[in-house]
Amino acid sequence: MKKIVIQGLGYVGLAMMTFCAGARRGKKYRYNVVGIEKNTPKGLKIVSNINSGKAPEIVDDKKFSNFYSKLIKDKRIKVSTNNSEYLKADIIFVCSNCDFNFTKNKVEIESYIKNIEQISKKIKKDCLLIIQSTLPPGTTKKILIPLIKKNLNLRGIKNFYLCHSFERITPGKDYYYSMRNVERIVGGINKESIKITKKIFKDIFGLNSNKIIEFDTPTESETCKIIENSYRATNIAFIEEWRKFCSNNNLDLEKILNSIRQRKTHSNIMRSGIGVGGYCLTKDPLFAKASSKQILKKKFDFPISSRAVEINKKMTPDIMLEIKKKFSKRLxxxxxxxxxxxxxxxxxxxxxxxxxxxxxxxxxxxxxxxxxxxxxxxxxxxxxxxxxxxxxxxxxxxxxxxxxxxxxxxxxxxxxxxxxxxxxxxxxxxxxxxxxxxxxxxxxxxxxxx
Ligand SMILES: NC(=O)c1ccc[n+]([C@@H]2O[C@H](COP(=O)([O-])OP(=O)(O)OC[C@H]3O[C@@H](n4cnc5c(N)ncnc54)[C@H](O)[C@@H]3O)[C@@H](O)[C@H]2O)c1
CATH class of the missing domain: 3.40.50.720 (NAD(P)-binding Rossmann-like Domain)
Incomplete structure (x- = not known):
């Protein structure tokens, strides 16, 4: 049985580990699966929670919990903080986080490089790496692949396979289906990497080939994720601009938007709201500029994406200030x-x-x-x-x-x-x-x- 190792057991890695562990051919499970966490208080807590057998706190979807509990009962969920698990891996899903440091205004790329360093110092010949983390476009090609090659060369290993394939899972009640039923994007370093990655997605999710879009570079998959989330963040910021205007002039924005939605081309125009949260929309649009500055060393500016994040960041305090002005004594x-x-x-x-x-x-x-x-x-x-x-x-x-x-x-x-x-x-x-x-x-x- 082939061995799959998952690096990082947050929202993405926990789900990926579970789906890998649950993949079957008939009644037989397909893969040996191990999830790896960091040897830090947070990582150790995740491992001990999973080992206690209870459904992890981050899961609040019944369908997923039932799927997970069955696998716990069948002793299919194995987790550890021991990096030696990478030694015998045939496939590794990289689901660790690559964060944006808002104080320093840069992506914490050095910390992410360490995650790949740990893997590339251990993996065997012909291992397949599927990188799911959201990364500034160009990171895999410019930084990670040379690093992996260097570490493999030191051990006399030539061949490995790699794809970037970002994740679209949404935390919450659709956790299971947002993982299982979505189209996947696969950007590989060569045709063979794409072919075996597609086969694995088919095994794990029963995903037909026509639901997998292929790119012949990891950078296209990385870029796809950043555009997808920047598009959403920008649409939200755009409506905030008009919310302010309408609020200031006592106009009914929602009624206006509803009338615009009647046009088919505009049916999904965003609503106003209290602000943007979550792990992804608050940082991903900033990965565009970071890619140019930190990775590709080119001068692309991305004024719209950057401004969208700024507007979205100010949205909540701006609304609260308006509320304070309007209702000061009542508050x-x-x-x-x-x-x-x-x-x-x-x-x-x-x-x-x-x-x-x-x-x-x-x-x-x-x-x-x-x-x-x-x-x-x-x-x-x-x-x-x-x-x-x-x-x-x-x-x-x-x-x-x-x-x-x-x-x-x-x-x-x-x-x-x-x-x-x-x-x-x-x-x-x-x-x-x-x-x-x-x-x-x-x-x-x-x-x-x-
Ligand atoms: N949360 C989402 O809904 C979502 C959706 C799509 C894509 N993503 C992207 O997927 C990635 C993971 O997101 P997440 O929400 O699961 O993040 P998370 O922070 O919840 O989980 C990441 C986990 O990786 C662990 N980790 C970090 N370095 C490690 C190492 N060297 N070895 C083992 N474990 C390590 C961390 O301890 C953490 O528990 C991010 O790049 C994110 O942008 C997230």
Missing amino acids: LRKKVLLIGVSYREDTNDTRYAPAEKVFNFLKKVGCKLSFYDPIVNHWSHTNTYSVEKKYLKDFEVYVYLTKHQLFKNLKIAYKNKSLILDLNHVLDKKKRLEISKNKKYESYFIGSKE
């Missing part, structure tokens, strides 16, 4: 409930969630803050737990931030004089009208007049 030192604190709906992922900025802002205004989010339950930003449902009525200000499905039927008996702010279209039109027409409350709905 000062009040008991506030944030409703939903993850960065997007139906997930417990709170990385870079706008809720953090909202919390910090309101704290400065002297508010006494709690949050309600049964999906997140424990919020690392405050190291506190979601309030119980029976206490929802005890607040003076309600700030809706995440459109979890479970909030659809949420009923709160607001007290007289409550201030209700929906900053992310969590409430439907009927509820908004009920609130705005009720003289007992004050309200504000992002992008809408009512």
Whole structure:
């Protein structure tokens, strides 16, 4: 049986390890699979959590949890912090993180190079590396391949296979299907690398060849991921520009956008919102400029992508300032409930969630803050737990931030004089009208007049 090793067991690596471990031919499992984490407190905690047999905290999708539990029962999930696992690997999925350092305004490429160094010092001849990490375009070709070749040469090894194939998984309730049913992009260093990578994706996901798009360089796959996420981040920033204008001039942006959506060509125009969060959209557009500066050493500027990140970063504080101006006395030192604190709906992922900025802002205004989010339950930003449902009525200000499905039927008996702010279209039109027409409350709905 061939051996697959996964480097990095975060959102991407955990899912990849699970799908590899679950790949079957008939009743027989196809691969020996081992997941590797870093020998750090965080890595050791991940390994010990997985070894305890419980579904990892980052998983909040039933379909995935059931799949995972079955594999735990069959003793298919093996994890370790021991890099010697790379020695006998036939295939390695690299799912470790390549971060952007916002203080130094650069990609932490040196730290990522160490991850590849660890692998290339150990792998055997003919090993296939499938790099899934999001990287500044050119990284694999300009930095990683020469490094791998150098380390293999030292051990007299000539041949290896490599593809970059980025990941599109979304944390949350679609974790399983966003991994299983998506088209994959494969950029290989040669035809053979592409061929065997395609076969592995077919084994693991049952993916037909027509759902795999081939590129004959890893740089095209790296670029594809950065354009995909920069496009989304830019569209969000574009709408923020108009949100400000409409808010300032008392215009109903959402009604305007709905009328634009009637044109087929414009049907997916973005909504306004409280801000951009998560691990990817907050950093990936910056990888464009970083690629030019740090990797390719060329002078491409990417003003739109860079500006989009800036606008998106300022979006939450800008909105909160507007709210403060509008409702200053109604906010000062009040008991506030944030409703939903993850960065997007139906997930417990709170990385870079706008809720953090909202919390910090309101704290400065002297508010006494709690949050309600049964999906997140424990919020690392405050190291506190979601309030119980029976206490929802005890607040003076309600700030809706995440459109979890479970909030659809949420009923709160607001007290007289409550201030209700929906900053992310969590409430439907009927509820908004009920609130705005009720003289007992004050309200504000992002992008809408009512
Ligand atoms: N989160 C997403 O939804 C998503 C989607 C698509 C692509 N990506 C990209 O995939 C990559 C991984 O993302 P993630 O969300 O899983 O990140 P993550 O930070 O949750 O997980 C990465 C894991 O890799 C581990 N790691 C780092 N160096 C290691 C090493 N040398 N050996 C073993 N383990 C090591 C870290 O400890 C961490 O647990 C990133 O490049 C990201 O941009 C993420």
